Amino acid sequence: MNRLFSGIGLLCLLTVALTGCETVIDAKLDEGPSQLSVDAWITDQPGPQSVRLTQTTAYFNNGVATPATNATVVVMDEAQKLYFFTDPDNDGTYVWTPPTTTDTLARIGRTYYLGIRFQGEEYYSQSKMNRVPPIDSLIFRKEKVNPLSAEEGYQAEFYANDLPNATDYYRVRYFRNSQLQNRPQDLILAYDGAFSGSGNTDGLAFIRPIRQSINPAGLYVMNDTVRVELQSVPAEAYYFLELLNQQITNGGLFATPPANVPTNIINAKTGGKEATGFFVTSAVRTRKVVVGPATIRAK
Structure with missing residues (x-):
């Protein structure tokens, strides 16, 4: 994720709060390299499963994220069975379609491994699918x-x-x-x-x-x-979502400086380009x- 600004001068903040000053601050940030962003949420429900890949953009860019196309995406279970995800619409959404509408990819209690190859970099992650109670x-x-x-x-x-x-x-x-x-x-x-x-x-x-x-x-x-x-x-996904929630609700005069949230998407090469996002397996x-x-x- 691109580097984020760490704050604004205290004097200007007080001026804005107390006098209604409309001074425009032109913040020029270093854009930094684009990173792979992974949204991988695999469930135990029947039907297709998907992994969304995009590329990060500049902090102040409010446009639609650029899809990460031409990637290889695969999920492997504990028995080393492979599930290949493809991008039929070339829009960065990689889909695994089961042989029948009642088939499921994941099972409670098992650990799954995600592998992604994109622009010469290889990323991996893992997640265990935990139990969940019924809604009475x-x-x-x-x-x-x-x-x-x-x-x-x-x-x-x-x-x-x-x-x-x-x-x-x-x-x-x-x-x-x-x-x-x-x-x-x-x-x-x-x-x-x-x-x-x-x-x-x-x-x-x-x-x-x-x-x-x-x-x-x-x-x-x-x-x-x-x-x-x-x-x-999983516990690590819970704390990821908790930190994400803090960031998206962080605002107002006393907001803390924006910060990167953690990721469980790891580059296989030491010193390789980092990724953002998370891989989660979830029973529903x-x-x-x-x-x-x-x-x-x-x-």
């Missing part, structure tokens, strides 16, 4: 959109129990009418069904703030279709319901 139920309660509003909607809450006798890490995703909810606050992580460091919650029900974290800004309305995914993640359990009489509960 998904229900709704009528609530006000906010305490000062007369507008009402339906607040969702899912129920699941953390698996006992080990530390487990999870990510929660949710969809409204098939659309992934993807605000910064929708990057939802759980440590044994709770927040990291919140106490011994091993084997207990997920805490209420996480159960109710699957709500959009305006709540749901009658006949909305809601799907929740509970995903297992889902629950899909419609907002209606059968799923609405009294307060």
